[in-house]
Every structure is written in structure tokens, then in C-alpha cells.
Amino acid sequence: MSNRLKLTDILVTIVISIGFGILYKIWGPLYYAVKPFGINIDQLIYGMWFMAATVAFLIIRKPGVALLAEVAASSGEFLMGSEFGLEVLLYGIIQGLFAELLLMAFKYKRYDLLAVSMAGISSCIGSLILDFYKGYIGDLSTWNLVLYMTFRFIGTILFTGVLANSIVKALEATGVTNLVRTTSQKDFDSLDQ
Amino acid sequence: MECITSVNKLKLKFPEEEGLLFNDLTISIRKGEKVLLLGPSGCGKSTLLQVLSGLIPQSIDIPIKSESIQIPDSWGFIFQDPDSQFCMPYVDEEIAFVLENLRIPKKEMTGRIKELLATVGLFLEDIHTEIRTLSGGMKQRLALATVLALDPEVIFLDEPTALIDEEGTAQVWDTVKAISKDKTIIIVEHKIDQIMDVIDRVIVFTHDGKIMADGNSTYVFSNFKEELKRFGIWYPNAWEEYKKEKVQNTFTEPSDHMLRLQNFRGYRKKENAITLEKAAVHSGEWIVVTGANGAGKSTLLLSMMQLLKTSGDYRMDGRPIKKFADLQRKAYFVFQNPEYQFLTNSVIEEITYELRQRNEVSNAEFVKKANDLLTIFGLKDKQKQHPYHLSLGQKRRLSVATAFIQNPQLLLLDEPTFGQDSKNTFKLLELLQEECQKGTIIIMVTHDLNIIDHFATRVWEVKNGKVISDWKKDEIKTGSEGNVYEYIF
Amino acid sequence: MNISFEESWLHKVNPALKLFTLTFLFVFAVTIHHLNYMITFTLTVSILFFFCTGQPYKHLLLFLLPFLLVFFSTAVSMILFGKGETTLFKWGLVNVTEESLYRGLHLGFRALVFAMMGITFVLTTKPVQLFYSLMQQLKLHPKYAYSFMAAIRLIPIMFEELQTIRDARKVRGIQSQKGLSGVLKSIKSLPIPLLSQSIRRAFRIAVAMEAKRFNSSNARTFYYHIGFSIYDLLFIVYFVLTISLAYFFALEFPLFPVTDVRH
Ligand SMILES: Nc1ncnc2c1ncn2[C@@H]1O[C@H](COP(=O)(O)OP(=O)(O)OP(=O)(O)O)[C@@H](O)[C@H]1O
Ligand SMILES: Nc1ncnc2c1ncn2[C@@H]1O[C@H](COP(=O)(O)OP(=O)(O)OP(=O)(O)O)[C@@H](O)[C@H]1O
Ligand SMILES: [Mg+2]
Numbered sequence: 032m033s034n035r036l037k038l039t040d041i042l043v044t045i046v047i048s049i050g051f052g053i054l055y056k057i058w059g060p061l062y063y064a065v066k067p068f069g070i071n072i073d074q075l076i077y078g079m080w081f082m083a084a085t086v087a088f089l090i091i092r093k094p095g096v097a098l099l100a101e102v103a104a105s106s107g108e109f110l111m112g113s114e115f116g117l118e119v120l121l122y123g124i125i126q127g128l129f130a131e132l133l134l135m136a137f138k139y140k141r142y143d144l145l146a147v148s149m150a151g152i153s154s155c156i157g158s159l160i161l162d163f164y165k166g167y168i169g170d171l172s173t174w175n176l177v178l179y180m181t182f183r184f185i186g187t188i189l190f191t192g193v194l195a196n197s198i199v200k201a202l203e204a205t206g207v208t209n210l211v212r213t214t215s216q217k218d219f220d221s222l223d224q
Numbered sequence: 225m226e227c228i229t230s231v232n233k234l235k236l237k238f239p240e241e242e243g244l245l246f247n248d249l250t251i252s253i254r255k256g257e258k259v260l261l262l263g264p265s266g267c268g269k270s271t272l273l274q275v276l277s278g279l280i281p282q283s284i285d286i287p288i289k290s291e292s293i294q295i296p297d298s299w300g301f302i303f304q305d306p307d308s309q310f311c312m313p314y315v316d317e318e319i320a321f322v323l324e325n326l327r328i329p330k331k332e333m334t335g336r337i338k339e340l341l342a343t344v345g346l347f348l349e350d351i352h353t354e355i356r357t358l359s360g361g362m363k364q365r366l367a368l369a370t371v372l373a374l375d376p377e378v379i380f381l382d383e384p385t386a387l388i389d390e391e392g393t394a395q396v397w398d399t400v401k402a403i404s405k406d407k408t409i410i411i412v413e414h415k416i417d418q419i420m421d422v423i424d425r426v427i428v429f430t431h432d433g434k435i436m437a438d439g440n441s442t443y444v445f446s447n448f449k450e451e452l453k454r455f456g457i458w459y460p461n462a463w464e465e466y467k468k469e470k471v472q473n474t475f476t477e478p479s480d481h482m483l484r485l486q487n488f489r490g491y492r493k494k495e496n497a498i499t500l501e502k503a504a505v506h507s508g509e510w511i512v513v514t515g516a517n518g519a520g521k522s523t524l525l526l527s528m529m530q531l532l533k534t535s536g537d538y539r540m541d542g543r544p545i546k547k548f549a550d551l552q553r554k555a556y557f558v559f560q561n562p563e564y565q566f567l568t569n570s571v572i573e574e575i576t577y578e579l580r581q582r583n584e585v586s587n588a589e590f591v592k593k594a595n596d597l598l599t600i601f602g603l604k605d606k607q608k609q610h611p612y613h614l615s616l617g618q619k620r621r622l623s624v625a626t627a628f629i630q631n632p633q634l635l636l637l638d639e640p641t642f643g644q645d646s647k648n649t650f651k652l653l654e655l656l657q658e659e660c661q662k663g664t665i666i667i668m669v670t671h672d673l674n675i676i677d678h679f680a681t682r683v684w685e686v687k688n689g690k691v692i693s694d695w696k697k698d699e700i701k702t703g704s705e706g707n708v709y710e711y712i713f
Numbered sequence: 714m715n716i717s718f719e720e721s722w723l724h725k726v727n728p729a730l731k732l733f734t735l736t737f738l739f740v741f742a743v744t745i746h747h748l749n750y751m752i753t754f755t756l757t758v759s760i761l762f763f764f765c766t767g768q769p770y771k772h773l774l775l776f777l778l779p780f781l782l783v784f785f786s787t788a789v790s791m792i793l794f795g796k797g798e799t800t801l802f803k804w805g806l807v808n809v810t811e812e813s814l815y816r817g818l819h820l821g822f823r824a825l826v827f828a829m830m831g832i833t834f835v836l837t838t839k840p841v842q843l844f845y846s847l848m849q850q851l852k853l854h855p856k857y858a859y860s861f862m863a864a865i866r867l868i869p870i871m872f873e874e875l876q877t878i879r880d881a882r883k884v885r886g887i888q889s890q891k892g893l894s895g896v897l898k899s900i901k902s903l904p905i906p907l908l909s910q911s912i913r914r915a916f917r918i919a920v921a922m923e924a925k926r927f928n929s930s931n932a933r934t935f936y937y938h939i940g941f942s943i944y945d946l947l948f949i950v951y952f953v954l955t956i957s958l959a960y961f962f963a964l965e966f967p968l969f970p971v972t973d974v975r976h
């Protein structure tokens with residue numbers, strides 16, 4: 032059983048992620064449309080942008096998938112002509128890296144709600160760091176900043192944890208995940224019946 | 225002669241399945257042989273092809289065991305689905321992808337690409353043509369060109385012509401014949417009529433993955449004919465014998481309901497994609513729609529089902545049909561690609577899906593019907609399986625079977641018999657015939673001339689997005705002159 | 714996107730170099746805290762966007778619409794809720810100060826410039842060329858490059874698939890419900906079949922690629938040779954020149970009386 036990424040893993044990850052990239056692209060205008068309402072409700076839907084990493088990881092369960100997925104999704108979004116332009120690539124790399132690091136801390140052994148929610152939160156922290164430099168969010172009034180971060184964290188858990196987990200559960204029911212997961216020793220042994 | 229690919233005592237089982245698909249199967253293929261693997265649908269032919277090429281377990285992770293296995297050094301594989309075997313958007317880039325893998329220098333590439341395209345008879349104005357603009361037949365020929373680029377010792381072909389028109393099928397096999405001289409060719413195919421002169425060895429499997437017969441084609445087809453017939457496997461002249469035994473389907477009396485179409489047009493992306501000038505169809509008619517790949521047959525059926533935008537006068541029993549809702553419960557459609565149709569996670573859920581939608585699962589009569597259909601189509605012991613994990617022929621049968629649960633007045637079927645063995649083809653057609661005689665209007669796309677001959681009462685020919693002819697089998701003339709059609713425009 | 718257009722000189726710039734330069738400019742733009750310079754910098758990029766992508770103006774204006782939305786929405790939230798001393802306007806939680814106004818404008822221009830750089834790149838680069846260039850200039854592993862190209866080929870197929878899934882559901886008797894709950898229901902039921910179809914398709918393509926001897930070796934030749942040309946020099950010189958000019962104009966003829974928008 033090898034943990035290296037095979038061509039099938041890579042291609043599947045990238046296809047899923049490009050799909051998310053398209054979704055991210057649609058998410059952009061939506062995000063900007065709710066933004067002027069103030070009080071930062073836009074941050075509630077920000078978590079969507081961390082989702083590719085956790086969904087792909089839950090499906091393929093191998094090291095490197097989360098990072099690859101987030102980079103591929105942001106490239107997809109970028110190539111679709113995103114309103115954020117090059118910014119998405121940078122955010123994608125950082126968010127993917129942060130998610131990957133957290134999953135690594137779990138030794139890639141946990142595929143549950145907690146692990147992916149934490150991975151999402153990790154991505155979220157990555158994105159906030161970038162926001163401090165790029166978006167001057169440190170210059171928001173304090174109450175506004177607190178709201179901003181709280182909303183983003185809540186949204187993150189909803190999207191990368193709860194939603195991603197339920198999507199992959201539904202996918203598992205369709206049997207498609209068996210394609211990319213290694214067969215167990217049990218299956219192998221059952222050949223000697 | 226030396227052996228080029230073989231496997232000794234192969235055991236193979238799909239994860240989460242009960243029994244073994246292969247139990248101690250031994251097979252060996254010698255260099256230069258042209259082999260046809262024949263067997264009932266679902267017996268494991270496609271799977272075996274993947275084992276012999278090494279795709280299982282190298283690329284597809286399925287547990288296997290064997291005492292010894294020999295995989296050819298160089299081989300090419302033509303898959304059944306033309307759309308899922310290309311990775312680049314343009315024709316030249318796709319072939320170049322293979323040449324790059326083989327490290328052919330760039331300056332030789334364009335020449336090689338042109339040469340390969342000429343070998344398979346794919347003549348394009350510009351080699352930089354988008355793959356998605358090609359028809360099914362052209363796509364399979366491109367696939368053949370990419371395989372030839374590998375200059376393989378062995379070529380594996382898994383039903384490469386299942387979705388291709390007569391002309392395209394002939395082209396593909398002619399090409400195979402032309403290139404096969406010193407190559408080993410292993411073919412899985414149900415439509416065997418056109419390949420009899422390509423092959424020199426036939427291996428027949430039973431439904432449980434054992435070898436029933438193995439030898440040259442004359443030997444197999446003359447000594448095992450009874451078995452082939454009993455197991456429902458195609459053999460030359462199967463259709464002729466069937467036609468002799470069964471009476472031809474004829475159009476009886478026009479009765480209660482009918483369709484009327486006038487100046488009917490279907491649109492794809494605002495462009496007129498199909499035109500039907502005028503037609504009246506009565507209940508009990510069985511119309512076969514034919515035409516080359518890409519002519520617009522599927523488009524016609526989609527339009528008649530109101531899944532595309534349409535214009536013109538379209539009436540069913542006098543009531544105008546303007547949108548999909550006007551046809552709900554009255555018409556049913558079977559898609560060309562069976563996978564499109566699957567909505568649930570098991571065969572049994574799939575077949576009872578409509579019943580559950582209408583809260584009629586408790587209706588014993590319907591449940592019995594669903595069970596009967598599964599038995600008829602040999603899917604009874606696959607009930608719990610996921611529809612996507614069926615063999616190609618099984619998928620097709622399941623998607624067609626769902627049509628029989630309801631009693632639609634109009635049944636539209638897009639190539640319902642592709643990839644079937646003879647038993648299932650005939651059963652399926654007979655069921656359709658029953659429906660037809662109960663008064664259902666059947667409109668179906670097929671490339672199979674035998675179906676036109678024996679079952680259809682009427683033929684529509686589609687060419688370049690237009691229904692160009694409408695022939696009716698004339699009841700009066702058939703008696704004396706055989707199958708004569710009357711032109712009714 | 715399948716819009717007909719003319720190829721401009723920007724199309725001939727080496728894709729990897731183009732990406733690299735724009736990434737550099739992206740980082741550069743983040744370090745600009747001077748509102749006037751931000752504005753003149755935006756101008757240099759917009760010249761490329763408007764005159765050098767080879768797209769008809771109708772399309773460019775269409776692309777511009779969402780960018781303006783980005784501009785306003787980014788600017789507005791900082792303007793209304795940013796910190797600052799010199800209050801211009803106050804109403805409840807809303808506190809518009811001179812500092813937050815300028816900072817908001819600055820952010821708006823920054824977002825606009827990112828967007829225009831991105832779209833200029835996308836409009837003048839073919840994905841296949843980009844990935845060949847990345848393989849040749851930046852030694853991107855072919856496994857990733859070809860997976861990307863295959864995935865991009867699948868995008869239109871995925872959209873068609875979405876339509877087919879909807880059709881199939883209709884045929885199988887799922888009445889499309891009207892109103893919000895109907896829309897929500899269909900949003901819920903479409904992604905799973907679409908995702909599982911895409912995964913299956915991706916898997917099949919990967920198997921087909923391996924069947925074509927991909928992966929057997931890392932060394933390979935290339936059908937497209939992506940090299941460097943005079944246009945690459947032109948591209949770099951353009952930015953060196955215009956950015957210097959922009960800096961000069963920003964200092965000499967300031968539009969707004971601020972230098973650093975940070976707090
Ligand atoms: N992934 C899978 N999981 C479980 N069972 C499978 C899977 N793929 C195939 N099968 C089963 O294995 C059997 C052999 O399938 P295979 O595709 O090899 O049949 P085939 O002989 O090629 O049939 P056809 O002529 O219909 O194409 C079938 O009964 C099928 O239901
Ligand atoms: N989803 C689509 N979008 C746009 N054009 C399409 C689409 N599907 C098919 N076409 C085009 O419409 C024309 C008719 O296609 P259609 O699928 O109806 O042909 P067909 O007669 O069913 O062919 P086949 O025998 O290969 O199934 C073709 O030129 C095809 O390229
Ligand atoms: Mg098969």
C-alpha cells in the first residue's frame with residue numbers, strides 16, 4: 032500500500048478541484064454582493080473557499096491532496112477569469128498549505144468531522160494572515176474586526192466541516208470513492224475462498 | 225508459437241461482492257493471433273481484457289491472484305466510451321501526447337501525426353481540430369491512431385463500435401484489418417458480423433466466467449452452435465434464424481391515440497438543430513430512426529421529449545405539447561448513455577424508483593412487475609449492486625427496464641440494444657413489441673438493420689439535422705414483395 | 714470561453730514569464746500604501762487590459778462590470794467601518810473618517826488592479842500553452858501538467874452533464890418545484906451526481922492515459938516548444954517604464970492629499 036499520489040489520484044483531485052474552482056468563481060460575485068451590507072455577514076460564506084481541500088482529502092485520504100486540491104481550485108478559479116485575479120493563487124497556496132499541515136499533524140489517519148473542521152480552521156487562519164497584509168483588516172474598528180473573524184470561523188466550520196463531510200458521505204454511498212481508495216488486505220485474502 | 229500474454233489460475237473478485245468473478249481461469253494468447261472473446265453480457269470479458277493488459281491491478285486497484293501472469297511489453301487499448309479516453313482538447317495534441325511519451329523528437333511529430341491519421345482514414349482539413357467536434361466514429365478512429373502511435377505488439381479492443389453507425393463500424397474494422405498484419409489483436413465485441421474475416425480464434429465464456437469453447441471460428445461456430453444459442457451468445461446468422469422462427473412485427477389497426485407534428489423544430493443553443501416537416505403517428509406504430517453519427521437522431525428524440533427548445537405544431541391526441549409538463553406521465557425517454565439515467569444507489573431502488581415517486585411501492589402488482597423485469601434481464605442477483613458497477617450491457621438493460629414499469633403512450637429510446645448479447649437483444653425487442661401491440665407508440669434510434677427489417681413498421685432517416693425520409697412498411701405489399709416501404713410524403 | 718478575437722503581442726509573451734512577472738507585480742502592489750501611486754499604477758495595468766488583449770470592446774466592458782462591483786464593495790466596507798480620527802460623517806455604527814475614506818479607495822483600486830492583471834493574463838494565454846511552458850521553464854512535473862489540461866478539457870463536458878442530469882431527473886418523474894424551496898431542493902440534489910460522474914470520468918481518463926504509456930518515464934519530448942522572444946523583453950520593458958512614470962506622476966501631480974493610507 033503506497034501513500035504516494037498516483038496519476039489517478041492527481042487527476043481525480045484536480046477534476047474535483049476545478050469543479051470547485053467554477054463554484055468559487057460563482058461565489059465571488061455573491062460574496063461581493065452581500066459585502067456592502069456591512070456587519071460582515073459576507074464572512075459567513077467565506078468558508079466555501081476552503082472546501083476543495085477537505086472534500087478532496089476526505090475522498091482520497093492521501094498526503095498532499097489537500098494542498099493540491101486548494102491550489103488546483105484556485106487555478107481553476109483564476110483561469111475562469113476571477114474578479115480577484117492573481118490574488119486567488121496566493122490565497123489558494125497558503126490555505127492549502129495550512130490545511131495540509133494540520134492533516135499532517137493528525138498523521139493523515141483521521142478522516143472525520145473534527146479533523147476536517149480543524150483543517151478548515153487552519154486554512155482560515157492562513158487567509159486571515161494574508162488579509163492583515165493585504166486588506167488592512169487590522170484597521171477595522173475593533174467590534175467590526177471581532178465580528179469579521181467570528182463570522183469567518185463559523186462559516187469555515189459549516190463549509191469545510193459539516194458540509195464537506197456530508198457531501199463525501201453521500202459520495203461514498205454512490206460507491207465512487209472505492210475507485211480511488213486502496214483495496215484492503217481483507218479483500219485480497221477473500222480470494223482464497 | 226511463442227505466447228505473448230497469458231494468465232494461469234486467475235482469481236478475481238470485486239471488493240464488497242459475494243462470489244469470485246474468475247476462479248482459476250487459465251488463458252494464453254500466442255503472438256500474432258487475432259482473438260475474439262465472446263460470452264453473455266456480464267460474464268467478465270471487459271474485466272479480463274483489463275487483467276491481460278495489466279491495467280488491473282496497476283491502474284485499477286482490484287485484488288487478483290494468479291500462479292503466473294504475463295503481460296505484453298507493448299500494447300494499446302481502445303476503450304468503449306469514446307469520450308473518456310482523450311486528455312487533450314485537439315486531435316494533433318492528443319496524438320502528440322503519445323509521441324511525447326515515447327520521446328519522439330519534435331521535428332518528426334507533425335509528419336508522424338499526419339501519417340497516423342491517414343493510416344486510420346481520418347482525413348481532416350486541419351490536424352489542429354477540436355476533438356469534441358468529431359462524430360463517434362471519427363473519435364474511435366482517432367483512438368485507433370493514438371494506439372498505433374505506440375506501435376504496440378498487442379491491441380486490446382473493448383466494444384469499440386458499440387455506439388457507431390454501420391458505415392463507421394465498417395471503417396473501424398477495415399482499419400483494424402489493415403493494420404493488424406503482424407500484431408496480436410484481442411477483441412471483445414457483440415456485433416460480430418463484420419469481424420468474422422478479421423479473427424482466427426474464438427474463445428467463448430459461460431455466464432460464470434469459465435471457458436466453454438476455444439478454437440478457430442469455423443470449429444467453434446459449427447460445433448458449439450446449440451450452446452451458443454442456449455446461452456444467448458451471438459453467432460453468425462443468429463438474426464436470420466430468429467427471423468425464420470418468429471413472425472414479423474406488423475402494424476395493425478390505427479387506434480385511439482396519435483401524434484401530429486408539423487413544421488417541428490428542435491434547437492440547441494438557439495440554433496435549429498433538427499427539423500421534421502410533417503408527420504402523423506398512430507398508436508401501435510414502431511418507428512426506427514436511423515442516420516449517420518452526428519446526424520441529429522438524439523437531438524430529434526430530445527426535442528420530441530421537450531428536453532430541448534422546440535417550435536412548430538406538436539400535438540398528442542389533439543392537445544398541443546409545448547413544454548415538458550405536457551408530456552409528464554405520457555411519455556418516457558431512455559437516454560443514449562445509460563449512466564445519465566441512474567439516480568439511486570442500487571439496482572433494485574433504480575427499477576422501483578418511479579413506483580416510489582408515485583407512492584405505489586406497496587402495490588403488489590407493480591412490485592411483481594419490477595421483479596419480473598429484473599429476472600427477465602438477468603439482473604436478479606445484482607439487485608444490491610450499484611448501477612455504475614454493472615457491466616456495460618447490464619447498465620443498458622437496467623436503464624431500458626425502467627421504461628417498462630410505467631405505461632407510457634409514447635416511448636422514446638436512444639439505441640436501447642447496444643452492447644447486448646443475442647438473448648437479451650431479442651428479449652428486449654420482444655418486450656417492446658408487446659408494448660407496441662398494447663398501443664404504445666415506439667420511436668427508437670438504432671443502427672441495426674435487422675431491427676428495421678423485423679420489428680419496425682416505419683423508418684425515419686435523419687441527415688444533417690433534418691428528417692429526410694419517412695417510409696412506412698406497407699402491409700399490402702409485404703405479402704408479395706417482402707419488405708417494401710412506402711414513401712408517404 | 715470560446716470567443717473569437719485577434720491575437721495580440723501579449724499572446725506571444727512566454728506564459729511562464731508572464732505569470733511570473735504578474736506575480737511579482739502583485740506582490741509589488743501589496744507593498745504600495747500610497748493612494749496616488751496606486752491610482753497611477755492601476756492606469757498602467759488598465760492600458761494593457763483595454764488595448765492589448767485583442768478582445769472586442771463589448772467583451773471588455775462586460776468583464777469590467779463585476780470588477781466595478783468589486784471596487785465599490787471593497788471600498789465601501791472599509792470606508793464605512795474603518796478606524797480614523799477626522800470624522801466626516803457619523804450615523805450609528807457608521808463612522809466615515811477621512812483616513813478610512815482614503816484607505817477604502819486605496820483598497821478598491823488595489824482590488825481592481827488585481828482583477829485586471831488576472832483577466833489580462835487569462836485573456837491572452839491559452840491553458841495548453843501555459844502548462845507546456847510551466848513544464849519547460851519551471852519544470853512542473855508532467856503528471857500535474859497533463860492532469861490540469863485533461864481537467865480543463867472536461868469543463869464543458871461537465872456543464873453538459875449538469876444539463877443531462879437535470880433532464881434525466883425530469884424524465885424519471887421528479888417534478889421541478891416552483892419557488893425557493895424547489896430551487897433549494899435542486900441545489901441539494903445536483904452536486905452529488907455531478908461530482909460522482911466527474912470522478913468516474915477523471916478516473917477513466919487517467920487509466921486511458923496510463924494505457925498510452927504515460928508515466929513510464931519522466932523524460933519526454935514536447936510537441937510545443939515554448940521559448941523566449943523579443944515580446945518578452947517588450948513586456949518587461951513596458952512595466953519598468955510605465956511603473957517609473959507612474960511613480961513620477963503620483964509624486965508630482967497628486968490627486969489626493971495623502972501619502973500613506975495605513976493607520
Ligand atoms: N466495479 C465493480 N464492482 C462490482 N462488480 C462489478 C464491477 N465491475 C463489474 N462488475 C461485475 O462483474 C461482472 C463482469 O463485468 P464485465 O464488465 O467484465 O462484463 P462483460 O462481460 O464485459 O459484459 P458486457 O458484455 O455487458 O460488457 C458483471 O456481472 C458486473 O456486474
Ligand atoms: N450537447 C450538445 N451541444 C451542442 N451540440 C451538440 C450537443 N450534442 C450534440 N450536438 C451536435 O448536434 C449534432 C447532432 O447530434 P446528435 O447527438 O443528435 O447526433 P446523433 O445522430 O444522435 O449521433 P450518434 O449516432 O453519434 O448518437 C452533432 O453535430 C453534434 O455535434
Ligand atoms: Mg464489457
Ligand SMILES: [Mg+2]
Pocket residue numbers: 521522523560638
Ligand atoms: Mg445519438
